[in-house]
Amino acid sequence: MEKRERIITAAIEAFSEKGVEKTTISDIVKRANIAQGTFYLYFPSKLSVMPDIASVFVEHLMVELNKHVTASSFKQQLNQLVDTVFRTTDEHKKLAVLIYSGLTQSEHLQQWETIYAPLYDWLSERLETAKQAGSVRHTLQADYTARIMIGSIESTAEQLYLYNQEEHARAKEHKQELIHFLSHALAASE
Amino acid sequence: MEKRERIITAAIEAFSEKGVEKTTISDIVKRANIAQGTFYLYFPSKLSVMPDIASVFVEHLMVELNKHVTASSFKQQLNQLVDTVFRTTDEHKKLAVLIYSGLTQSEHLQQWETIYAPLYDWLSERLETAKQAGSVRHTLQADYTARIMIGSIESTAEQLYLYNQEEHARAKEHKQELIHFLSHALAASE
Amino acid sequence: MEKRERIITAAIEAFSEKGVEKTTISDIVKRANIAQGTFYLYFPSKLSVMPDIASVFVEHLMVELNKHVTASSFKQQLNQLVDTVFRTTDEHKKLAVLIYSGLTQSEHLQQWETIYAPLYDWLSERLETAKQAGSVRHTLQADYTARIMIGSIESTAEQLYLYNQEEHARAKEHKQELIHFLSHALAASE
Amino acid sequence: MEKRERIITAAIEAFSEKGVEKTTISDIVKRANIAQGTFYLYFPSKLSVMPDIASVFVEHLMVELNKHVTASSFKQQLNQLVDTVFRTTDEHKKLAVLIYSGLTQSEHLQQWETIYAPLYDWLSERLETAKQAGSVRHTLQADYTARIMIGSIESTAEQLYLYNQEEHARAKEHKQELIHFLSHALAASE
DNA sequence: AATGAATGAGTCTTCATTCAT
DNA sequence: GATGAATGAAGACTCATTCAT
Numbered sequence: 001m002e003k004r005e006r007i008i009t010a011a012i013e014a015f016s017e018k019g020v021e022k023t024t025i026s027d028i029v030k031r032a033n034i035a036q037g038t039f040y041l042y043f044p045s046k047l048s049v050m051p052d053i054a055s056v057f058v059e060h061l062m063v064e065l066n067k068h069v070t071a072s073s074f075k076q077q078l079n080q081l082v083d084t085v086f087r088t089t090d091e092h093k094k095l096a097v098l099i100y101s102g103l104t105q106s107e108h109l110q111q112w113e114t115i116y117a118p119l120y121d122w123l124s125e126r127l128e129t130a131k132q133a134g135s136v137r138h139t140l141q142a143d144y145t146a147r148i149m150i151g152s153i154e155s156t157a158e159q160l161y162l163y164n165q166e167e168h169a170r171a172k173e174h175k176q177e178l179i180h181f182l183s184h185a186l187a188a189s190e
Numbered sequence: 191m192e193k194r195e196r197i198i199t200a201a202i203e204a205f206s207e208k209g210v211e212k213t214t215i216s217d218i219v220k221r222a223n224i225a226q227g228t229f230y231l232y233f234p235s236k237l238s239v240m241p242d243i244a245s246v247f248v249e250h251l252m253v254e255l256n257k258h259v260t261a262s263s264f265k266q267q268l269n270q271l272v273d274t275v276f277r278t279t280d281e282h283k284k285l286a287v288l289i290y291s292g293l294t295q296s297e298h299l300q301q302w303e304t305i306y307a308p309l310y311d312w313l314s315e316r317l318e319t320a321k322q323a324g325s326v327r328h329t330l331q332a333d334y335t336a337r338i339m340i341g342s343i344e345s346t347a348e349q350l351y352l353y354n355q356e357e358h359a360r361a362k363e364h365k366q367e368l369i370h371f372l373s374h375a376l377a378a379s380e
Numbered sequence: 381m382e383k384r385e386r387i388i389t390a391a392i393e394a395f396s397e398k399g400v401e402k403t404t405i406s407d408i409v410k411r412a413n414i415a416q417g418t419f420y421l422y423f424p425s426k427l428s429v430m431p432d433i434a435s436v437f438v439e440h441l442m443v444e445l446n447k448h449v450t451a452s453s454f455k456q457q458l459n460q461l462v463d464t465v466f467r468t469t470d471e472h473k474k475l476a477v478l479i480y481s482g483l484t485q486s487e488h489l490q491q492w493e494t495i496y497a498p499l500y501d502w503l504s505e506r507l508e509t510a511k512q513a514g515s516v517r518h519t520l521q522a523d524y525t526a527r528i529m530i531g532s533i534e535s536t537a538e539q540l541y542l543y544n545q546e547e548h549a550r551a552k553e554h555k556q557e558l559i560h561f562l563s564h565a566l567a568a569s570e
Numbered sequence: 571m572e573k574r575e576r577i578i579t580a581a582i583e584a585f586s587e588k589g590v591e592k593t594t595i596s597d598i599v600k601r602a603n604i605a606q607g608t609f610y611l612y613f614p615s616k617l618s619v620m621p622d623i624a625s626v627f628v629e630h631l632m633v634e635l636n637k638h639v640t641a642s643s644f645k646q647q648l649n650q651l652v653d654t655v656f657r658t659t660d661e662h663k664k665l666a667v668l669i670y671s672g673l674t675q676s677e678h679l680q681q682w683e684t685i686y687a688p689l690y691d692w693l694s695e696r697l698e699t700a701k702q703a704g705s706v707r708h709t710l711q712a713d714y715t716a717r718i719m720i721g722s723i724e725s726t727a728e729q730l731y732l733y734n735q736e737e738h739a740r741a742k743e744h745k746q747e748l749i750h751f752l753s754h755a756l757a758a759s760e
Numbered sequence: 761a762a763t764g765a766a767t768g769a770g771t772c773t774t775c776a777t778t779c780a781t
Numbered sequence: 782g783a784t785g786a787a788t789g790a791a792g793a794c795t796c797a798t799t800c801a802t
Contacts (some may be wrong), residue, residue, distance in 0.1 A: 193765090214791085405772075
């Protein structure tokens with residue numbers, strides 16, 4: 001479905017540049033190099049492209065995680081996880097924001113859970129493994145904890161890269177603090 | 191500045207009911223009971239009302255925190271903190287969503303930090319006090335940790351109340367897990 | 381380009397009747413029998429139609445000149461030239477005024493020269509021919525003189541028909557004086 | 571009437587900068603440093619300021635003419651007249667255009683004659699004197715000729731300074747040609 | 761006489777949506 | 782399926798005008 005992908009890619013670009021509200025379907029079709037009417041053959045409205053965009057982002061994040069979170073010790077995995085989410089958020093600043101705001105604007109809020117599911121599952125499994133191995137506290141519930149962790153990591157990344165232009169040094173400290181925070185939160189109680 | 195407040199209140203109502211994108215300036219002025227042109231004497235666009243709305247929300251949250259986070263032990267304070275944020279988010283679902291999405295839509299992303307400052311400061315001080323009292327680990331840095339905590343609490347509350355309609359039982363568990371998570375993250379290492 | 385012409389014609393009518401300032405784009409599209417949005421596919425604003433209107437006027441004037449300035453003697457040609465410009469100005473009073481004022485209002489002042497070019501060229505050639513035939517003074521420079529002559533004829537026509545409601549008798553005298561004036565200005569010095 | 575003058579001056583500035591159509595009463599009062607309502611104590615609409623503006627311009631031109639057209643020979647006076655009108659038009663490009671377009675837009679077209687009356691009278695008298703002195707042809711009628719002359723001089727000046735950006739050399743030639751043209755038009759027939 | 765906040769009718773302008781090709 | 786000119790409803794925005802102070 002070549003045209004459909006062209007629309008999604010074009011929408012990502014347009015939304016990133018102008019914001020969701022100010023982007024028009026006309027902007028999207030121009031970038032996608034298709035006719036005005038063609039858009040409607042694939043999507044009923046501009047907001048209905050959002051879930052597809054979010055999936056693209058999460059898929060991308062999953063690829064990155066699988067590529068970079070490779071350590072054998074859970075402690076190192078945690079570091080790699082934070083690094084990867086931070087880097088991805090930084091690289092796709094605009095995209096991250098627009099998914100967030102775009103989903104909330106659409107009637108697709110409920111899809112958030114579904115879209116993030118692969119990410120939650122991935123982390124959940126890792127936590128479960130680590131729990132069996134005794135590298136994290138055995139009292140934690142992997143599924144909830146995965147959600148809480150992703151939430152803290154992303155919210156911190158957003159605070160650093162989107163809302164704020166903290167100078168480099170402080171950003172590094174802030175991230176380090178997050179890692180300590182998570183380590184303690186997860187640590188196997190001795 | 192009576193008119194200005196009327197506009198903010200009306201905008202909150204309108205945005206909550208119809209969503210930011212579908213709300214028109216005409217909707218806002220009708221609710222505010224002012225003339226069309228009067229809106230433009232105070233704000234240049236509907237999105238420019240967002241920072242003021244966010245401030246209202248944070249102020250409200252601060253009032254609630256000051257009212258309900260009263261325990262003497264830090265452990266209990268943590269419980270009250272999570273409770274209050276969860277309750278406020280639940281009670282103002284629509285408002286919460288629109289602040290997140292609305293701020294990102296506007297060019298006011300950078301103001302986020304400023305708007306949230308009172309909240310961060312408030313928690314930071316409590317953490318500092320707790321640190322001196324030895325009720326949290328002495329290695330934590332109060333300012334960063336405050337941001338990370340608020341981030342995790344809010345993102346969890348959002349997952350529960352906005353994105354997801356988890357049944358009550360699971361919501362309770364999820365929240366409990368968050369409290370454990372935070373407790374461990376902060377616990378004074380013995 | 382059928383729609384484009386409809387817009388120009390409608391704009392001429394509307395501007396003539398209500399004046400440029402009081403004409404709305406809505407007036408124009410109603411007359412042109414096209415949709416509101418269609419106007420913007422062809423012109424960005426009502427003033428941007430002015431150069432096209434001016435061209436229509438000059439083209440019309442050219443047709444009239446070619447039809448009525450037919451004498452073989454230059455002296456008679458001069459009479460016919462003045463007659464034609466006067467008659468055309470009188471017949472299209474409103475149009476003439478709006479071109480002068482409309483062009484100046486728009487950012488298209490510089491186009492004046494281009495739009496008038498055919499008229500200047502036409503007269504310039506006639507003057508050149510007359511110079512060769514010895515019916516006008518050989519010291520005149522055809523291109524400049526053409527511009528000066530058109531200027532005096534039009535400004536006099538405007539004084540008579542637009543700014544002033546001189547009674548018929550005086551108008552005739554005024555015009556006669558212009559012809560004498562031009563005759564002397566051009567006369568081959570004996 | 572201090573406020574009235576402030577309004578006229580402010581209107582000249584505003585009209586010159588933004589054009590008549592795009593100038594708002596709000597622009598004028600801001601420049602005049604008076605309150606919105608005060609405008610209406612002196613003028614009923616923005617276009618009603620036009621006749622006053624035109625008078626200012628003509629008065630200025632009269633002052634200049636009286637200062638610079640001082641030669642005793644009529645031939646030299648003609649040169650000085652053209653020079654002065656050209657210089658004034660050049661110096662007040664924007665103002666000249668806006669009077670032209672502003673008057674035509676308003677219902678004040680008929681006032682043109684009245685406003686220009688001092689100028690026409692001034693030249694008319696000079697022509698009459700020159701006629702008596704035999705320095706111009708005795709067949710000319712001073713009043714009409716004055717109008718024709720002013721018309722040609724102004725239209726040429728406008729062509730040079732407003733519509734066209736002719737390079738300096740050609741502008742000089744064009745002006746020279748105008749002076750020859752007028753000289754011949756007026757010359758006492760020998 | 762002077763003010764300037766408020767008004768709201770009137771326009772401009774956009775843009776989702778359609779449909780004949 | 783694909784096109785893109787045309788549509789016109791809907792909204793944004795302006796600005797002349799008023800009027801209580």
